[in-house]
Structures are given as structure tokens and as C-alpha cells.
Amino acid sequence: MTVTIAPAAPQDVAQLRQLYFDVYGHGYPVPLGSDPAEMRRLIDDPHTHWLTARHEGAGRLAGSVAVQTDPGGRIGKLVGLAVHPEQRGGGLAARLTASVCADAFATGTLDSVYATVRVVTPGPQQVFARNGFQALGLMPNAVEVAGCESLALFARYADGVLARRENVGAVPRALVPLLDAAWQSTGVDYGRPRRTDAPAPAADRSAPVTAPMELITAPGFVRRRFLELLPDPGERFFPLHVPNTVLTPPDGAFEAYADLDRAAASCSLIAVHPSPAAVAGALEPLMAAVTRAGADYVETLLPLADTAGLDAFLAAGFIPSAVYPAMRRIGDRFHDYVLLSRTSRQIDFRAAAVSGRLQPYLLAYLTAWTSTYLPLPEVSP
Incomplete structure (x- = not known):
């Protein structure tokens, strides 16, 4: 039977909700597949490309996918890729992915499209790899779906973007394993930036x-x-995330803005005023507050060139989890960003189907986690 791919329409909302229920049950934490009002808004949003797949002559949807875009940041996020269990194995997920990416890049307003991919099975990773996406890292315990799951970060670029990356002169030494993993997985060359050691703790912490x-x-x-x-x-660059929470110490030394998602048990720290380094020394109570609010996973995004900000989060137990080459355009050049994460749950990779493209990132994460939380004891001579 022929499958037709077409833009989603408001009258599809009920069938879309049924599709996501058939695929995920009650565990799907994204409003795109569960909140009718948000689904109608996204279907009507000119910055969202939402496609459905339907068998000709059949009433039930066979699949769905969307790319939400941030025109100012020139970035898109592929979300909601779902194929009905009865239609799997026929290449429909790959067709939907190829079609929605073609639509999104055809606008000329995007430099890259990224996706966070489940690693409970190898299939989703293969779909993205076959559609030109590159593996950029792993985020352990990143989301609550059917239990606590880890995600992988993948991205696909417009032509010529990666050739216009800005070089970085120095990076914290703790990031070297991640950059090496990215080179092994994607072939993106980070050159030979100078390695900096973490600074000694400041005597006059802001909090x-x-x-x-x-x-x-x-x-x-x-x-x-x-x-x-x-x-x-530029001070609040975290595409497709809007803060709904602010955290601050009693003396108001800084304000940390976050996108707190209780349904997914996750939190994205979007920006800190006056600067990311201002939270140095106060990330432990910040993490405690976020955990009490229901988030077991916290992530933040920083420029690869921001050594002060990176050092502040590394010192507080955040692990370099992914690197996003050429994420942000400034003028005619592109700048790399690093995703750092921290989880309050025990990490268990036994159920993860980590593909060959992700293996270097898994090893890099384990290396960074071990050096952070299991330091070698000093041995007296």
C-alpha cells in the first residue's frame, strides 16, 4: 500500500495523539505528542515543519515527524519522529526524516538541524546516520520516558557550514577526551588547542x-x-529553549535561568547573569534546589572558547557530554559549543545500544566521570 507524506493539519491532532500513544504509551513527555493546544499551535507555526505519513485510503496515520526552528539562531530541532509499530521495518522513519530535513533546509534560514536520539535500540541511530546526521555526544539519564533513559545528540549541517568554523586557542584539559572522541566519530578537526588546567578555588566566592x-x-x-x-x-544563546524558572542565592549575586521540565525530569540551565562563571561555588545548592523540584538531570551549553564558564561547571561535577561544532553563526564564521551535564541518578549503560559512532563518546564520558568522581588516591613515597 502506498504511503503519502504530507504536512500535518489541525484536523490530524486526534490521530497524532493516538499515534504517539501507540508508540510510547503514557510515557511520552513531549507536549508535541500529548498536548492538543500545543500541537495545534505548532501545526500553525510558520517556523515548524510537521509532516505526517498516511496510507492512501486508510484512516490511521502511519508516522509523524517535525522540525522546530529558531530563525534567530538559524538552528532546527527534529522532534517527534514516530512510526506506528505495525509499519516498522519498511524504511518509513528514514523517509520521514529525509523529507522533513529537505523542507527545513530548503528555506535557507538554517545552518544545522539537531536531534536527541533514544539509545534503547540501535534503529533510531541508524536512521539519523543514514540521513547525513553526525553523532556529537551522549547525555546519560537525560529524560524520563519509560523509565530513565540516556539520549544521543546528532546534527546535520547545511553545505559549507563546517568549513567556516572559528578556531579555539585554548580549552580546559578535561575537554580533551571529548574533542578526541568527536574527531574519531565525525572527522571534525579541532586542531591542537592549548590545554589549560583548572584554576585553584577562589578565596572570595560570590556565594x-x-x-x-x-x-x-x-x-x-x-x-x-x-x-x-x-x-x-549572544548572552542567552540556547536555541529552542525558553526559561520558565530562575534560581538565585539570597544575596542576589547571580540569577540562573532554566527550562525546568518536570514531566521529563530534566532541566536546562539557559543563561546566568552576570556570567556563567558567577555560579562558581554555588552550583551545589543550585543542583539541590533543582533536584527538589523534580529534575534528576541538568545540562548547560557553553561556548568552547569560554574557559572560565567551563571551568566553573567542571569544578561542580558537570561532565562534558557533547560538542556541537559550528553551532552558532557570528558574521560569516561559526563557533563551537559544549554541552555539559550532571545527573543525580545512578548511571546504567547496560540497556543502551551504543552504535560505533557513539562508542568514542561513551569512552570519553566514562573517562571524564571517573576522573571527576573517582580520583586516584595519592600514594606516599
């Missing part, structure tokens, strides 16, 4: 390690305050 952290979840207020304090888009 004591034991300072309590105030967490405010008022989405409207948080967004207004966020834009007031960080009017420059």
Missing part, C-alpha cells in the same frame, strides 16, 4: 557553597526578567 538557593517558577515573570537582564541574544 558560599552552603548558601540556600531560591527557585522561582513563574514563567511570565521569568521570561520578562530574562529579556531585561540579557537583551543581547
Whole structure:
């Protein structure tokens, strides 16, 4: 039977919800497949490309996929790729992925499209690899779907983007295994940046390690305050994430803006005012506050060139999890970013189907985690 791929329409919402239920049961944490109002908004959104697959003459949907875009950041995110269990094995996931990427890149407004991919089975990784996506890293315990799951980061680029990357002169030594893994997996060359050692702890921290952290979840207020304090888009670069929470110590030394997703048990730290390095010494109480709010996984995104910000998060137990080459365009050049993550749950990779493209990242993560949490004891002569 012929399958037709076409843009999603508002009248498809009920069938789309049924499709995501058939694929994920009640465990799908993304509003795109569960919230009718949000689904209708995205279907009507000119910055979202949403495609469905349907058998000709049949009433039930066979598949769905969408790319949400951030025109200002020139980045898209592929989300909601789902194929009905009865239709798997026929290449429909690959067809949907190819079609939605072609639509998104055809606008000329995107430099890259990324996806976070489940690693419970090898199939999704193969679909993205066959469609020109490159593996960029692993995020352990990143989401609550049918239990706690790890995700992989993949990205596909517009022509010529990777050739216009800006070189970085120095990186923290702790990032070297991750950059080596990226070179092995993608062939992207990071050159030979100078390796810097972590600085000694500062004597005058902006907030004591034991300072309590105030967490405010008022989405409207948080967004207004966020834009007031960080009017420059470059200071709040975290594409396709909008803060709904702000965390601050009682003395107001900094304000950390986050996208807290209780359904997925995850949190993205989007930006810190006055700078990412301002949270040095206060990330432990910040993590405690986020954990109490229901997030077992926390991630942040920093420029590869921001050694001060990277050092602050590395010192607080964040692990370099993924590197996104050419993520942000400034003028005619592209700048690399690093995703760092921390989880409060025990990490278990036994159920993960890690493909060959992801193996270097798994080894790099284990190396970084071991050096952070299992330091070698000093041996007296």
C-alpha cells in the first residue's frame, strides 16, 4: 500500500495523539505528542515543519515527524519522529526524516538541524546516520520516558557550514577526551588547542557553597526578567529553549535561568547573569534546589572558547557530554559549543545500544566521570 507524506493539519491532532500513544504509551513527555493546544499551535507555526505519513485510503496515520526552528539562531530541532509499530521495518522513519530535513533546509534560514536520539535500540541511530546526521555526544539519564533513559545528540549541517568554523586557542584539559572522541566519530578537526588546567578555588566566592538557593517558577515573570537582564541574544544563546524558572542565592549575586521540565525530569540551565562563571561555588545548592523540584538531570551549553564558564561547571561535577561544532553563526564564521551535564541518578549503560559512532563518546564520558568522581588516591613515597 502506498504511503503519502504530507504536512500535518489541525484536523490530524486526534490521530497524532493516538499515534504517539501507540508508540510510547503514557510515557511520552513531549507536549508535541500529548498536548492538543500545543500541537495545534505548532501545526500553525510558520517556523515548524510537521509532516505526517498516511496510507492512501486508510484512516490511521502511519508516522509523524517535525522540525522546530529558531530563525534567530538559524538552528532546527527534529522532534517527534514516530512510526506506528505495525509499519516498522519498511524504511518509513528514514523517509520521514529525509523529507522533513529537505523542507527545513530548503528555506535557507538554517545552518544545522539537531536531534536527541533514544539509545534503547540501535534503529533510531541508524536512521539519523543514514540521513547525513553526525553523532556529537551522549547525555546519560537525560529524560524520563519509560523509565530513565540516556539520549544521543546528532546534527546535520547545511553545505559549507563546517568549513567556516572559528578556531579555539585554548580549552580546559578535561575537554580533551571529548574533542578526541568527536574527531574519531565525525572527522571534525579541532586542531591542537592549548590545554589549560583548572584554576585553584577562589578565596572570595560570590556565594558560599552552603548558601540556600531560591527557585522561582513563574514563567511570565521569568521570561520578562530574562529579556531585561540579557537583551543581547549572544548572552542567552540556547536555541529552542525558553526559561520558565530562575534560581538565585539570597544575596542576589547571580540569577540562573532554566527550562525546568518536570514531566521529563530534566532541566536546562539557559543563561546566568552576570556570567556563567558567577555560579562558581554555588552550583551545589543550585543542583539541590533543582533536584527538589523534580529534575534528576541538568545540562548547560557553553561556548568552547569560554574557559572560565567551563571551568566553573567542571569544578561542580558537570561532565562534558557533547560538542556541537559550528553551532552558532557570528558574521560569516561559526563557533563551537559544549554541552555539559550532571545527573543525580545512578548511571546504567547496560540497556543502551551504543552504535560505533557513539562508542568514542561513551569512552570519553566514562573517562571524564571517573576522573571527576573517582580520583586516584595519592600514594606516599
